[in-house]
Amino acid sequence: MKCPHCNYEYGFRLNEDSSTENISGEYGDFYQLDINFKRKSDSYYKDYDEKSAFACPSCQIVFIGD
Numbered sequence: 001m002k003c004p005h006c007n008y009e010y011g012f013r014l015n016e017d018s019s020t021e022n023i024s025g026e027y028g029d030f031y032q033l034d035i036n037f038k039r040k041s042d043s044y045y046k047d048y049d050e051k052s053a054f055a056c057p058s059c060q061i062v063f064i065g066d
Helices: none
Strands: 011-014 020-023 031-040 048-055 062-064
Antiparallel strands (some): 011 020, 031 048
């Protein structure tokens, strides 16, 4: 995962050649909050799109993740 604010990274990253790289940032893993955001979906197959909230351990910013 990569922070959209400070670009801090932690976890696995998929490279252009389809290989994976494990990135261990100095502040550890991102916080996953017990908050889910829902919005009405335009899709015929589901009523809502749902996303999770995360917090960066480096800059302390909360953001919506995938």
